[in-house]
Structure formats: structure tokens, C-alpha cells
Amino acid sequence: MQKIGVFVCWCGSNIAATVDVARVVAAAKGIPGVAFAADYKYMCSEQGQQLIADSVRQYGLNRIVVCSCSPRMHEKTFRACAERCGVNPYQVEIANIREQCAWILKDKEQATRKAIALMKAAVAKVQLDTPLQPGESTVVKRALVIGGGIAGIETALDIADAGYKVDIVEKEPSIGGKMAQLDKTFPTLDCSACILTPKMVDAAQHPNIRIFTYSEVEEVRGFVGQFEVDIRKKARSVKADICSGCGICTTKCPSRKADSEFDAGLRKRGAIYIPFAQAIPKVPVIDRAHCLKFQTGKCGVCSLVCPNKAIDYTQQDEIVTEQYGAIVLATGFDLLDLKHFGDLGWGRSKDIITSLQLERLTNAGGPTEGHLVCPSTGRQPKKVVIVSCVGSRDTSGRGKTYCSKICCMYNAKHAMYIREKYPDTDVTVFYIDVRTPGKGFDEFQRRAVEEYGVHYIRGLVGKVDVHKDGTLHLTASDLNSGRQLEMEPDLIVLAAAVTASPDARKIAGLVTASIDNDGFYVEAHPKLRPVESPTAGIFLSGMCQGPKDIPETVSQAGAAAVKAIGLLSKDKLLTNPCTARCNEAVCSGCQSCVKVCPYGAIEAVEKTVITLEGKKEQRSVAVVNEALCQGCGACTVACPSGAMDLKGFSNQEIMAEVDALCW
């Protein structure tokens, strides 16, 4: 006999302030099959779980409904509680009366009625729940890190140091990412290359790490513990095993039309190039779109000058397939394309640059060997204006609504660089607010003002005019004094908003990770699971989850590594028993399910089937491999005959819920 217990949680005042929990309990008591109903202030607490356990014992309950927060939050908690007191964990249903009821409604009567309806739906479903037993699956002891910037490198090193194999896939020809382009890092002003390049070397030399540069993830199959990934190794047109990295080819290449990505477009590079001197691997790559040999068939200089005969124009992309237990996304960030900021002069003068370009102009490894000059004249600027929040905290629609978080600090850093090296250069920063929370951050910004004499003006830059002679004219408002300002700076630096990498969306599709409206990966829980994606076995490291500075990125990279190590250290994982099931009598063998199954868990098998009339018949029907099925349910909706059903979420159970809501 079914004996259902209904437990209504107050969640402190989260639920109880909006929902009359006593009425939900009273309504539950009136439903046939409900043997016990009670409410408690915090059902997830030890006392709350004890209440459940005691009631199971006292009333012989065999099914449990908990009316509480989202199952995302505590389904696991209550299933474990049920299991401890002898109830099958899959005969527990959660009615979400917090996120889907109390939090979104204001009227107590309305909220109480909705809570009762949700409770009734859960009771209707729990009555049909069958006991299920999870199986086991194995874990491949290797992790994949997508992205080879500081986040990816740090995560990979941590995983590798724990004794597990790691592969890094980086789409650019070298690892290093954006940090490799920076000059100095706040708030300590240590040289970026000096702290990053040794990490790059560590990663390259670590016996547990393999690096695939100039490579992209092409396809991801499988599931937590057993991902199967196709990696496209793009053709470098250079044999990496023979190349000595001497770089002669890059100096002799006659094609000089391509912008250097590494120098943020401030310099031209050859069609065959090594992105920067400390690149890993130090193997050039031919950019075929700019290579004369590929475009016209005439040239071949690099091949002639190469002392090792390493150039190979016939090289093809190669696909390698690897198995992984965990995947860490570390796809980094990009800067907002400023094409909609023509009013700030973007695109109209070479002397209006982004902050990243300024990093290259002050970097000893940059196009000017660290001499700050105006790109148009090559002369040192005497007046520099830095504009904050270009596209950040923007509600006009041409930028992003969020704060990019790092700009206030790097603006202060840039201002200090300039004043330190060129005391005769005047630096003005226009800002909306200065936001510098963080250890030593506010002191750092104050130093820029107090010790380095940087002018901070609270106000917006209205427009920038570019005169025929190339000089710049800037109009701004000083909000503190209410004055209109006119300036004629030599160089304008725009602190462009941070955006998610455009590749993030594509990769999210490949691994079924969630992304938010801005293209950043969504975490499983913003507070309690900040480095995990909602998809099991997918972890998040660095800027791909949201704007953050280097110290935060490195901390998150370590946290993601720990989560991945926690997974890799397990020999077996319990599988989800809510798998698909085929009703062979109804299955017509059309194989629609086979086509849509993302896990390759279904195949058509010729077998003896008992028909609905009870006759034996030999025909082809769908058979589910429960070890591979992840219970996504794609087959159940693809099946034209209704033969496919999902254990724990059967059509009958869903219909019972809907019926309970409707009547």
C-alpha cells in the first residue's frame, strides 16, 4: 500500500512569509494515499531530516514529497535522507515552492494556492514512481582543458601535479593567452612575462601535460567520466618535429600585409610567423590567407631558407580523438568591438587606441620596444586621455550592461606607467565611478592620484573630433564642477569592455554547457558551485565565467582543478537510473530514436517480440544500452509511436502531474 509523507519546508521566511505552509499541510492530509504531512522551519537541517526519518519509521512511509526549494538545490539531500531510512531515493519528489512560487509571487493567497497545486502534482507523480537502482560507470583518468591562457595553464598544472594526465587545446599557435600580451600586472606592477612564461614552460615540460596548439575542439560525445573528444589540429604547414624554431623563415617572408594579432594590430607580421618570442611551442605557422605561395602559387621563400626543410605546404588538418573523464572550459575573453563608438573617434585616428594596444606600446617586447609613441607620428605624446567604461555599464545597447571589473585598476596602472617613464606627459582619466575593491587595490589607485599626479575627472567624454591635420579634439563634461571641458590630447586610450570569447558559444553547444545572455558560461550555483557548469563533468576556469582579474582567475583555475581532480580520483561513478526504456510491442523499428540519441545508446536489434496481441514475432526494434543512456529524453519525444519512455519521468507520470495541476 502506498503511504506518502508530505514535508513542507518554511525555508525560514523564504517560503513561510509568502505561503501559508499550514494550509499546504492541511491540503496534503486530504489526499488519498497521504499518510502523514508536516511542516518545519528548515527541512534540510539535521532536525528536519530527523523529522522525515522519524515519520518514515512511525507511519511506515514508502514515498516522500518534500515541498521546498528547487530540486537543483536539495534533491540530492532528501534522496540521501530517504535512502538512509529505507525508502528508495527515486520515490522522492520535490515540489519547488520557493523559486517557482514564494519568490515570484507577492500575494499570500495566490502563492498558497500555487504551492498546494505544486504539492498535488508532486503527490500525483510520486504515486507512480517506481523504485530505481543506479548502475556504475568508469572514469577515464585524463582531463581536457579548453584554452591555454593563464586560467587553462594554471588548471592544467594543478591537475597534472595531482598525478593525472591533462591535455590543453589552444586555438592560437602558442599558449599564453591575453596575459602574454600584457606589460605589467596590478597591483604589484610585476612584469607579466616574468610570471607567466615560467608557467608556460612548466606546462610544456610537465610529464603529465600534452599541449595541442593551433587546434580546436571539433566534437564532444559521451558524458561525465567518459567524454570522447575530436580535436582538429589545424595544419601549421610546418613540421613541428623538425623545426628548430630559428625563425629565419619569419624574417624572410615577403608578405607583410597581415596585422599581428599579438601586437593588437599595431605591427604587420609575415604570413609565416611565430606570435611572440617566448611562444610555446616555438614553431611558426603559415597564415594561408596571406601566404603568396598558397594564394598565387609563386614564392616558397620560407621553404628555401629553412635550414631543416621543415616547411610543408601540403600539410592537412588532422583530427585526433581522445577520451577524457573531465573537461575544463578556460576559453577566456575578448574585448568589445568598438565599431559603434565612432563618437569617441574609434576608427578615425591611429592615435585612438584600446587599453590592450597601450599594453603593447609600453611592453619591451612590443612593436616600439616599450617606447610610448603616438602611432600616427612616432612621437612621444605629451597629453594622454584615458576613457573608462567604453561599452561597460552601458544601457544604450551598443555595449554591455555589466561592469568589466578590471578596467579601473588597469587604467590606474597605465596612468602610472606613463607618468613613471615620462614625467612630462600629462595623464587624465575620465570615469563614472572608480571601483577598486581588492587587496591593495584602492591604495594602488590612490597612489596614481596622490604620488603620480594623474588627473581623475568624474565625467563622460561626449565626443572626439579628428582634425584634418590629425590632431584630436575632445569634449567632455566634469560632473563634479558641472563644467564643459575641451581638450586636445595627443593620444586617447579607450578602456573597452570585456566580452566573452566568441568561441564560447560554439563550445557551449559542443559540451551542452549553459551560457548567459552575454555569452559567459553559467555556473551550477553562483555561490556554492561557482566553478562547475550545470552539466556534470564540465568545469569553469577564468574569464569565460565572467570578468575577473589575474589573481581571481588563478584562484578559480585552482578551484576548477580541485573539482576535476575530485572527479578523476573516483574509479566508478553512480549512473543515473532514469534511463530510456523501449516498449517493444509498440516500437515500429523506425530508428528515429537512434538518429537523435546524443550518446549512441540506442541500436536497432532484430529480435523476437511479443506483440500487443500476445503473438511472437521476429522484427527489428530499438534497444537501449543503459550504461550509455544519460536520460536526456530526446528519444522519447522523437519516437513517433510513443514506444520510448523515460524511467522516473514516464509520460504517464508527467500526465499525472499535469492532470493534478489542471483539476
Place this chain on the structure above:
Amino acid sequence: MQKIEELMRVKAAALLQDGTADCVLAWRKGEFPYDHATAVFHTNEELQELTYDCFCPANLAKYLIQTSRAGKKAAVFLKPCDTYGVNQLLKDHRIRRDLVHAIGTPCGGMLDIRKIRAAGCRGILAIEDRGDDVVVTCAGGTVTLHKADVLLRKCLACKGNDYKIADEEIGTKQAVPQAPADRFAEVEAIEAMTPEARFAFWQQELSRCIRCNTCRDVCPACSCEQCIFDHPGSGADGKAYADASQEAMFHVIRAFHVAGRCTGCGECGRVCPEGIRLDLLNGKFAKDINTYFGPYQPGEDAETAAPQFTFRPGDPDPDTVTQNDDRRDDHA
């Protein structure tokens, strides 16, 4: 037409004789010149009854399920539009290619006896297809009608005279009866209605349904082992309905069910004794699939998976569709 009928009899006899086929699927003479039936032929004697003219609109493809199931090799005469159904059944793994011998059979358009009667013909004794014209011999005399005026509705939007699957062809291909009409023109007209007018239109159509299930039985895409409307455990069986919305649900569910597999053969609309425009309901789905996922013709071949069964990064999100519909409703 006399000649093609003779060719078909000879061909069928030869195929039965040499063992290529265990049976032949074709049409048999009806009691009247316009009511030929589908039939399975096993012997030379039976083949004397085989007929073929402009009153053989029925698609024989679906009978292949039974012959395949029984392990019988079947030779089947297929008009160009029927070949789509065979391909779709192959794609759905409902029939075995090795048990099907497909014979492409020319078609110059099938006629609608209701239109001929509506043109005033009574006591019909014979009907002769003369290309552009149709000569009807009635008890009271002879009437000549313009063929384009008496074609079946499904032939007005003819998909062409190519066979999408054929092991061999018989006779000579005939020209498409007239410049084919835009298949979705009527669907567009319904889309342009206000939501209220559209609802009223479908209410008026679907409430006439008598649940005879002919549309389902004739449909080459409707080939489940057991239809949920017959399955006592499905919660959707039974034919006696309490209200009109349940009749509508039967047709809406069926339209969803065959979406991406419906070849647009128009048989559902043709066979409906109440003349319900089921072809328009299915046409709406076909049109939306083309709009949102790119052109796709079910049954064009036996391999290409329907858009519902393929997932590409560029696929539209559900909100794209809703937004489009909202915009259209705003216009209206």
C-alpha cells in the same frame, strides 16, 4: 491509356513468372469507370482485372509494409508522387528495399469524379482522357470537359514527373497536367487570417470529423505498430467524443505525428468523406519546416534525415518561431 494497361499486365505477368515478385500491387477495375480499387495480384488470371487510367489516385506504397513483413517480394506500380511514400517508408525502416520491385508508372494527372459530377455529368458510362480534354459519355450524351478543371486537388500542385525511386520504368513519361500551383498558397491565406478567423476556420473544418480514421489508414507516414488512438492503454483511445475540441486534437496530434514525414501526397484530404482540408494542416507543418530549417521534402530520397532528427548549430531557437508568429499576429 489502353496501351499502358496492357504493358503493365505483361510486365506484371513476367515478374511473377521469373520470380522477381511473389505478388504485384496495382489497381483493379471497379464497378463504375471511376471507382477503381487497389489490389494484390498473384496469378495471370487475376491480372486480367488489372487496370490503370486517370481514376487510380490511390498510393500503393503503404501495402508494402504488409508484404515486407510477410517476407514477400512485391512488384509495385508507382506514379511519380507515390515514389515519395516508398522512400519515406524505407527511411522509417518500415519496408525492406530487397523485397520491393518499384516500377515507375507514368501519370498525366488524376481526375476528381466530384468535379465531373458538379459539371453536370449524370449516368456516367465511360470517361476518356484525351490529354487536355476529358470526354465523358453519359446516359444522356457526351460532354467534353477541360481536364484542368476536373483534376484532383492534389494534382494541381503536382511535384513533377520524376520517379524518386524506380527499379524500372514502364511506358513514356507524361507531361505535368498544367503549370503546378503554389503548394503553400492556401496555407499562406490561412496564416494571414486573424487568430479568431483562423480558429473559426479550423473549428468549422475539424468539427465535421466523424472519426472514420480513413485519413490515418491511407497515410504512408502513419505506420505505427499500434496507433495510440486504438491502444487501450494510451488514454487516448475511443472514438465517441464529448466535444469538438477532442476531434480537433485527433487531427492536431496526427499532424504533429507526421510532421517531417508527411510527403504532401494529399491523400488524407482526398479520402476524407467530410471533405476536411487535412492537406492544409499538414501543409502548414511542411511550410514551417521549410521556413525555419531550410527546404526539406520528405521522401525525396530514402536517406536524408528530417530536420527534427538532426541538430545543427544554426538551428532556430523556439523563440525565433514564436517571435515570427507574434509578428504575424500583430500584422493581422
